[in-house]
Amino acid sequence: xKLELIFTAANSLAFLCWIFLFVLYQKRWVYKFxxxxxxxxxxxxxxxxxxxxxxxxxxxxxxxxxxxxxxxLSDEALLAGWxxxxxxxxxxxxxxxxNADMRGINRWILLPCLVLTFMAGPTGLLLYIIIRxxxxxxWIQEPFSNPAIS
Numbered sequence: 772x773k774l775e776l777i778f779t780a781a782n783s784l785a786f787l788c789w790i791f792l793f794v795l796y797q798k799r800w801v802y803k804f805x806x807x808x809x810x811x812x813x814x815x816x817x818x819x820x821x822x823x824x825x826x827x828x829x830x831x832x833x834x835x836x837x838x839x840x841x842x843x844l845s846d847e848a849l850l851a852g853w854x855x856x857x858x859x860x861x862x863x864x865x866x867x868x869x870n871a872d873m874r875g876i877n878r879w880i881l882l883p884c885l886v887l888t889f890m891a892g893p894t895g896l897l898l899y900i901i902i903r904x905x906x907x908x909x910w911i912q913e914p915f916s917n918p919a920i921s
Contacts, residue, residue: 774846777820778853781813785857789864789889796868796878805865810858817854824848860892866914867899873917876906 788809795801824847831841843849864885871881880902888895903912 774850777816778850781816781850781854781857784809784813785861785889788861789885792861792864792868793878793882793885796881797872802865802869805861810862813854813858813861817851817858820847820851820854824851856892860888860895863892863896864888867896870903870914871899874903874906876902 788805791801824845829841829844832838843852867884884895884899887898904910
């Protein structure tokens with residue numbers, strides 16, 4: 772199978788998942804589906820391509836930026852890296868959506884956080900943390916606290 776086709780399929784699947792997440796974030800089955808199926812499928816694809824890509828003789832390592840760059844000279848390793856971004860950003864988006872729903876944060880206020888998380892991962896998370904601080908009127912945040920209990 773061509774790597775470009777897998778890249779397109781992974782992007783399309785991730786995009787559909789983000790739409791489900793935004794539209795149906797109050798439905799618990801969405802989280803079960805994304806976590807149990809999509810994360811497993813994309814995680815398996817990641818594992819396959821990272822093993823294939825890092826098995827290529829490109830050299831490299833994790834000790835310097837230049838060596839990390841060498842690791843991704845293989846198209847398979849580069850595809851695995853992209854899938855890594857897609858799945859981790861989706862997981863962060865799931866946490867943001869679930870957490871915002873628990874706290875009663877309006878979905879339209881949440882939308883920029885999700886778009887930024889999809890496009891620029893940590894920036895969307897940062898925006899959500901800022902919104903959560905404003906919403907809760909507390910500087911110190913616990914990532915897993917239930918506002919109904921605290």
